[in-house]
Amino acid sequence: MSVPAGVASQRVADELRERILAGRLAPGTRIIQDELAEELNTSRLPVREALRILESRGLVTLRANSGAWVTSMDARECELSYKIRERLEPLLLTESAPRLSEEDIDAMDELQDGIEACTDVEEFLVLDRRLHWAVYRRHEAEDLAAIVNRLWDTTQHYRRAFTRLAFERRGWIIGAEHRLLIQALRDRDHTSAARVLELHIRRTRVELAKHPELFTG
Amino acid sequence: MSVPAGVASQRVADELRERILAGRLAPGTRIIQDELAEELNTSRLPVREALRILESRGLVTLRANSGAWVTSMDARECELSYKIRERLEPLLLTESAPRLSEEDIDAMDELQDGIEACTDVEEFLVLDRRLHWAVYRRHEAEDLAAIVNRLWDTTQHYRRAFTRLAFERRGWIIGAEHRLLIQALRDRDHTSAARVLELHIRRTRVELAKHPELFTG
DNA sequence: GACACCTCCATTGGATCCATTAATGCTTGC
DNA sequence: GCAAGCATTAATGGATCCAATGGAGGTGTC
Structure with missing residues (x-):
């Protein structure tokens, strides 16, 4: 051992x-x-x-x-987690974005290449999370990051179930949102970046709400 | 024993x-x-x-x-806590407000009477916190409430120090904000209520930022 | 004289043992 | 045959004992 x-x-x-x-x-x-x-x-x-x-x-x-x-969640708790993320992650982005280097942003595009190439759900979950945290990499807001991290943790299981259903046929939407986010960061347009991120989370929440069957376990 | x-x-x-x-x-x-x-x-x-x-x-x-x-905080961490509160407490209000009864709202006015009558800092801290949680009383969002509660806990010490400085000469502003909030709830204008609350927290954050000496301990 | 290393002590981390609680299943009575 | 209560058992909560770590102070060497 x-x-x-x-x-x-x-x-x-x-x-x-x-x-x-x-x-x-x-x-x-x-x-x-x-x-x-x-x-x-x-x-x-x-x-x-x-x-x-x-x-x-x-x-x-x-x-x-x-x-x-x-811990298990019901649909209501999960939806609320997403509403919290909608409000906190743009704030965390704001804390990080001004300090991101060109290399940081290049790395995001490479991660997104990987996401678009991957077919396995588990791999997608890992890469998707890695991309989001690449955006937040330069934050200096440990407490806020801890809250957000916690929300990712507690919703991971439901994100997996949802991804199994949705990512194959509608994966291009996620790709489009990610690329828009990265481009806004590259343009140093942090307001747009925050808005895109908010929409990205919001759209996922709305989609998730269409699948209450994920929570009947 | x-x-x-x-x-x-x-x-x-x-x-x-x-x-x-x-x-x-x-x-x-x-x-x-x-x-x-x-x-x-x-x-x-x-x-x-x-x-x-x-x-x-x-x-x-x-x-x-x-x-x-x-745990001790520096000015930056405390300010960030307030920014998080600015985004989360209006959401928590939204979860609670539609379910508040007339009696709930009457109780808030009575609490505010007590706040305006009190001269002791410790008593103010207790009553102020009680009033805010009276607003959130009917929420069914335990996780969100736990996050907000935690933020109140971790900033309590700095709120006390700030209150010692400020509440005697500028107490009427807090009173005005509280009354506006209660009135909006009474009118069932939840959008305005959320806005007033956001402004209330935001103004406190800005005031607090003027007193960096509170954190040099 | 200053810096580094070594030893000792205070405090935290871990293991084992015992008490307490709660849930489950059986028995008994209606 | 069903329900209620008691007893048994399994798992958690708490106390004590021992090991390991980290800091502080002193001593020796460069």
Whole structure:
């Protein structure tokens, strides 16, 4: 076994987060402290602390004297998450955009090339997220970024389900929005960039609302 | 000794939060697990979990293998918190306003009477917060409310310092804004209500920016 | 005299053990 | 046959003990 780097509770939290985001632990799944502890070769204490960490990120729901479950959302909560993103991500963009270099923006176009070339849903999710965070790369607003990151985390599972349905036949819309966003950044037109981003998130929210069946689980 | 209600770690977290929000624990203060545990007649374990809980609420800052401190902000972070509030609280108002009853709105006017009558800073902070949450009372958006609540918590200390400076000579502005907000809600003009709220927060942010000396501690 | 390294102590992180709670299944009575 | 209550069991919450880390202070060397 490899050398455990860093604090155990953080390692456990990272591992658990990875499993949830990758879809290997579905929303609603119960998490038993003993099982995880044994599986990760540690005691239950770091697991308990890891669950607290992930609860604060919204990925896990705790009930006192009862247990822990992977957080699940209903359609209403998910829609609200998107409304929050609509308001916060343009602000985060505003914090980052003035500091982006030409190279930063070139990298975005390359990422978008990759997105347009990819056919696998999991790969799309990774690249799409990477592109958005390339836009925010130069922010100096840790607290705001943490809130936004959390929203991406908690909606990841539903984004996956939605992407499975939609990205093949309507993928060009996302591509168009991404290219418009990148171009506005290149032109240093930060107001337009913020507007495009807001529309991009808003359109996704509206599309998502057309598929309530994604939440009947 | 009285019967301990609920889970110990939550009790410790509540007590610690209360101390920080009441200003009895200043930003930057170090928190030693042993001391708190002894003082609250419990072991270090609930204290550790309480620190995790409060870290997730942004009230304490943890450093691995080092310790815990009451979180402190610089002017930039505080200003950003207000910008986030400017965007999120109107949204939270929108979620609540349509469901507010006449009695709810009457209660707001009564709260505002109390605010205009009060001369003590601590009392003002309590009543002001209570009034704002009276506006949001009928929301069904727990996640959004949690984010906003957290922002109020983390900026509480700076709001106190600012209030000490400003509320006596310019208190009438806050009163005017509050009354306008309540009236818009009474008229069921939710768009205006959201705008007034946004302006109210924005004006406070701009005022606060004039007092950088509040952050040189 | 100044800087670097080493040792010691205070404090946090982790493991094991015990208490407590809550849920489930069985039994009993109606 | 069904419902309610009790008992059993499994999993969480808490306390104590031990290990590891990081900072501070002193000493030795350049």
